[in-house]
Amino acid sequence: MPKKIIKRFAIMLSILCTFIIIILIFRVNVRFRNSKQYVYQMNEYFECENQLQYSVTNAGFFSDDDKELFQDIETDEYEIIGCYIDISVVNNGETSIHINLADYVLTSGGWGQRVNYPLFTKVNKQYNSTLKPGESTEFRLPFTVPSSVFTDKQWDKVMEREYSLVFSLYPAKQEVEINL
Numbered sequence: 001m002p003k004k005i006i007k008r009f010a011i012m013l014s015i016l017c018t019f020i021i022i023i024l025i026f027r028v029n030v031r032f033r034n035s036k037q038y039v040y041q042m043n044e045y046f047e048c049e050n051q052l053q054y055s056v057t058n059a060g061f062f063s064d065d066d067k068e069l070f071q072d073i074e075t076d077e078y079e080i081i082g083c084y085i086d087i088s089v090v091n092n093g094e095t096s097i098h099i100n101l102a103d104y105v106l107t108s109g110g111w112g113q114r115v116n117y118p119l120f121t122k123v124n125k126q127y128n129s130t131l132k133p134g135e136s137t138e139f140r141l142p143f144t145v146p147s148s149v150f151t152d153k154q155w156d157k158v159m160e161r162e163y164s165l166v167f168s169l170y171p172a173k174q175e176v177e178i179n180l
Contacts, residue, residue: 051093
């Protein structure tokens with residue numbers, strides 16, 4: 001008889017624990033909702049939470065004529081393809097705003113890459129990272145796409161992949177579909 005009582009108690013306890021876990025998961029999902037996602041197209045203006053208005057004006061892969069830009073970052077271990085995205089930024093706020101290059105992420109599928117800083121300084125000689133109210137600027141964001149993060153089959157079609165430039169992940173994901 002005590003074995004039946006212990007068995008029933010264990011079953012009731014496991015059902016109770018499962019029920020409590022389900023309630024806790026539900027409460028977390030209600031409290032922290034998924035962020036909204038906004039997908040923009042090239043040459044479309046949009047504003048982020050930081051009062052900066054953006055537009056992606058051009059994008060592409062670097063040509064063979066730009067090989068000297070990659071002298072410092074070439075490696076024998078894997079192949080690298082460089083791409084760029086030209087953006088226009090306007091400060092619509094009432095105070096000066098610093099543009100943080102770490103905010104921009106080029107993504108494709110599950111892969112993501114931040115701006116290549118050494119390459120950025122080579123292609124943007126007159127870059128000013130702080131915008132005064134009403135001021136605007138244009139600059140080129142260079143990215144390197146390394147073969148080491150793709151399979152051979154994916155790498156063969158890396159120039160045909162769909163890319164997007166992510167500007168913000170929270171409270172809303174804001175990205176621009178890029179035609180490279």
